[in-house]
Amino acid sequence: MDIVVILFLFAGLLFFTGGAVGILRFPDFYSRLHPAGKLDTLGLLLSLISLALFNLHHFSLGALLTSLKILLIVVFVFLASPTATHAIVDAGVRAGLAPWTKGDERR
């Protein structure tokens, strides 16, 4: 059980690290949103699943309710994150920022 929890947690952290590295490395505003908006979503899913499992260690009704609440956070993030990403991209388009294409200088 502990091994599963640790595996999930490390997988989640790997995705979070990838997200952070991606934000630093990608060349422009739009492509930075790809790791920022999405690698975080999966990282959060994996690490929160591991937390929910870890919380069920000493099984009781209260612990079950807490685990379900943790999973409810995942559901809301899955709805909110793409919407927020879309809003940020939309703001960039409205401000007239042209997307980076191959061969340009990185910004």
Added chain:
Amino acid sequence: MDKQGQENPDRERSLHNDNEDLSPAVDPQDRKLFFYPFVLTFIIMFGIWILLSGKFDPFHLSLGLISCGIVAYLSSDLLFSSPRIKGLLAQWARFIRYIPWLMVEIIKANLHVLYLAFHPRMMELIDPRIVKFQSKLKSDLALVTFANSITLTPGTITVDISVDGNFKVHAIDKASGDPLPGEMERRVAKAFGEN
């Protein structure tokens, strides 16, 4: 409840009005059309109430019953747009069957972006582009679900949708942008019974 909030307000209002025309309880048939969405909304609301309160004494339960009843009465047409019980359950069953496929796609595509983020020659691999296409989906809810699914699968972000389903998608490289609309659109169409 959550998906409807993202639609543009005009369409939402007209949707609301359509259902309000059905709900005034004049003859028994109309009363029945109002009843099932009310009961289902109430059950979901009360489940979430119990989950969030975690208290099982009569005081908190009755408080939950009353407030869930009021909220379900006022907004039962928001969560379930179809007034018929059969179409309603079938629609949700189809939608739930869509979720596992979406999860697999999310994980596959996440691994792809993770690979790109750590790749030493990342600048040569990526090739950002704007992909434009016309979607065949009709209803607002299907379009919003499709747009959110596109954004959730990494490598692609929905930039803009028009009301008639004209998509603009920002893709990180050719491999991410090419499969659109393709299979995801077919699956969304199936999930909302539009084919």
